[in-house]
Amino acid sequence: MSERYMEVVTTPVFLEKRLSGNEPPRCVDGRPSDDSEQGPQMLGGSINVILLECIYNGRSLNEQNAVDDIENLHEMEFNTGAHRGQHAHGEASDCGFADRMRDILRVAVEKRDLITKHLLSIYDQNKESFPPLPFNELMEKAYEKIEAYSPDEIKIKGEELVALVEKTDSKVETVRDDHTEEAAFVNLVEGTTLDTSGLNQEGTQVFNLDIFEVAKHAKASGVPEDFSIPASLILYAATEIVLVEDKGKPALPVEIHF
Numbered sequence: 001m002s003e004r005y006m007e008v009v010t011t012p013v014f015l016e017k018r019l020s021g022n023e024p025p026r027c028v029d030g031r032p033s034d035d036s037e038q039g040p041q042m043l044g045g046s047i048n049v050i051l052l053e054c055i056y057n058g059r060s061l062n063e064q065n066a067v068d069d070i071e072n073l074h075e076m077e078f079n080t081g082a083h084r085g086q087h088a089h090g091e092a093s094d095c096g097f098a099d100r101m102r103d104i105l106r107v108a109v110e111k112r113d114l115i116t117k118h119l120l121s122i123y124d125q126n127k128e129s130f131p132p133l134p135f136n137e138l139m140e141k142a143y144e145k146i147e148a149y150s151p152d153e154i155k156i157k158g159e160e161l162v163a164l165v166e167k168t169d170s171k172v173e174t175v176r177d178d179h180t181e182e183a184a185f186v187n188l189v190e191g192t193t194l195d196t197s198g199l200n201q202e203g204t205q206v207f208n209l210d211i212f213e214v215a216k217h218a219k220a221s222g223v224p225e226d227f228s229i230p231a232s233l234i235l236y237a238a239t240e241i242v243l244v245e246d247k248g249k250p251a252l253p254v255e256i257h258f
């Protein structure tokens with residue numbers, strides 16, 4: 001086996017970093033950033049939580065509701081954050097999740113069977129590390145709300161939404177370069193995140209979702225974890241399809257970090 005082949009099949013190692021709990025959330029984006037506190041990784045940073053709250057309660061994602069969600073998080077003593085990228089222009093923030101939210105929701109519904117099968121196979125492969133879960137029931141319930149939520153309820157997205165989050169006392173960081181993510185991690189270790197900057201120094205990029213950190217912020221927003229966890233995994237899978245596979249790149253391996 002040549003060394004080159006070895007490189008292709010090796011999944012990057014998860015570089016775990018402990019969180020202080022005060023860092024503002026950042027995106028699952030794996031690109032380098034020069035101004036990041038390396039906070040917990042969520043879809044679009046705190047935008048993940050805003051969208052979950054709106055879907056869960058059937059509310060429009062408009063300016064007022066987004067500001068309410070951010071201010072509520074501050075009252076609950078959570079910092080908030082989002083990001084832009086070097087390719088931001090006009091209405092595009094270059095945060096794929098913020099820019100493509102409507103498409104991501106649409107794909108989550110259109111590809112329900114595929115996403116459910118994919119998540120079930122990941123769960124099955126790692127079953128011994130999880131407590132017994134009513135997997136199908138959790139997915140069913142999460143999808144009930146996701147399918148009832150029209151993408152047209154997203155009234156504000158992209159740069160407009162990132163700028164609004166920024167204006168509402170949040171940290172907005174900037175990532176640079178192009179996407180070259182090699183894998184999509186789901187981190188199950190509470191109070192930790194991925195040291196993306198360490199990985200970037202090794203020339204590697206990966207996506208990472210700190211699922212229990214999302215659950216913590218969502219809970220402070222009134223969204224229980226039996227919704228926030230499956231719904232975020234569904235949206236993460238849909239994001240990967242929209243931002244990677246639909247752009248003609250091969251599907252990324254999903255890795256669970258315990």
Ligand SMILES: [Zn+2]
Nearest residue numbers: 027029095096
């Ligand atoms: Zn992003």
